Amino acid sequence: METRELRYFVAVAEELHFGRAAERLGIAQPPLSRAIQRLERRLGVTLLERTNRSVALTGAGRVLLREGRAALDAVSAADRRTRRAACAEPGLVLVTKAGASAELLPKLLDAYAAEPGAVPVEVLLCGPGEQERLLRDGRADVALLHRPFDSTSGLDTEDLRTEGQVVVLPAGHPLTTEPHLRVADVSALPGLPLPRWPEPDGTYLDGPGAEVRDHVQLLQLVALGRAAAVLPESVRTHLHEGLTAVPLLDAPTVTTVIAWPPHSRSRPLATLIRTATAL
Amino acid sequence: METRELRYFVAVAEELHFGRAAERLGIAQPPLSRAIQRLERRLGVTLLERTNRSVALTGAGRVLLREGRAALDAVSAADRRTRRAACAEPGLVLVTKAGASAELLPKLLDAYAAEPGAVPVEVLLCGPGEQERLLRDGRADVALLHRPFDSTSGLDTEDLRTEGQVVVLPAGHPLTTEPHLRVADVSALPGLPLPRWPEPDGTYLDGPGAEVRDHVQLLQLVALGRAAAVLPESVRTHLHEGLTAVPLLDAPTVTTVIAWPPHSRSRPLATLIRTATAL
């Protein structure tokens, strides 16, 4: 099975439409049809159920979509990491959620920079759920993730720290006088809905809260009195005025972990991991 | 980057010899040379240092060898799992070390078979270090591994049980009268060397012990008075006569885990995992 065939199949399986898939791939529709037919013939498996008006995945097609994406990520990773390895400049790419670990990250970068043999670290900020992808397809070497929000499935990890969560409210809100609160107290505050985070595919479920993409956006909305936020304790150290945090007694604890793809412990990466765990 | 190019590069990188690699790939040598040249040109990276008498990997080449193997495994997995998914008969393939978990495995299989919605489970036995490979390239769906001997890097796991280790000696050996021993006591017994297990590449390091491939072989050697063995406690339940086990106080404990590739939790697999953890 060639990667081109996989790319083609994934495009069709995602679009469920040969014409649009061909356009996305930058080729014409007939070669795409042929390629899929040949793929099915060689696998001896029907991947797509075509009626003249629609395309649907079979069970085997769903399996190939999932596995094919993973395989394509692995191929991309091989490509990118090889190019980077040749670039003479052997920096690391660290990815984390925008606005998260605002306290831990500078410490880690400073401590690592002081290590012997440290290499430049490029920091990539992205929305929730994108980090795993960046690690898997080779655009990043290491990530700071937050259990249980981020999945660490298929990654090697080391725990860095565990903390409780707080609710962040606009300063002056009545509840800010309480010494602590419970999740039930804040899950449906009148006028201060909890925000909605994007699903893995980038879309938002329907609901009352505002659509947010990162912590910075979210805290801005809270300051404007349009939302409440439940976040790890460490945001307290970076709350500007207009925001108040109140501990939540029964919210799940959050563990910050450093994560990296298996089988890719280069020397600089190992040093970074050691620095992080020793922090 | 196409999978054919990756296969070709991996073959050359492993053989470090274009002729042998071409033979292994079933093609002639000139097309192979051209393919590697084109791969290097397209990546813009030198992968191999060729002198007229030898071939050596560059740094980037080593990276591509590691990442390329992983990518090829992922592509193979996509192929195999897709074929299996279409086969109507949706069995699971479980892999474990030959001779290990001799006690746990039948229990698990019986308990799972009694579950509603259970599917046939094919059991694959293999040498140490091969299980991860089988999981990654799609030949197996789930494995029983033993930390710290097997690496669980890149796999999702659930712990099943933890046990100490014992030393297995021929019946009547003087030390079998002791209530317990320490690792130092048995690491260099006269006439009873500990065996040598194969390295990940299938070769054996030099040393005094016998070369063994699985637990069955090993216990046979012990019974013959040619070796001592350090194994998890659970072997005791399956020791035939002629063998005696003595607890080791300071050997590392062994954890049996059930492991599966990330992102592949089919319904039957989820049931099997649940059954195993509830055992």
Next chain:
DNA sequence: GGCCGGTGATACCCGCCGGGTATCGTGGCG
């Protein structure tokens, strides 16, 4: 009911690329 539009499949052509054979260039070694 007949026409239209959208969709995937088919037909046909071209150029490149993968593969083969024959041969070259070069450096190590007897």
Next chain:
DNA sequence: CGCCACGATACCCGGCGGGTATCACCGGCC
């Protein structure tokens, strides 16, 4: 010094990837 081992080069062929034009099918609409 000459042979040989080995990778590179030259040249040819067939198949495959890609394009354009067109067909076949069917739903919807007037």
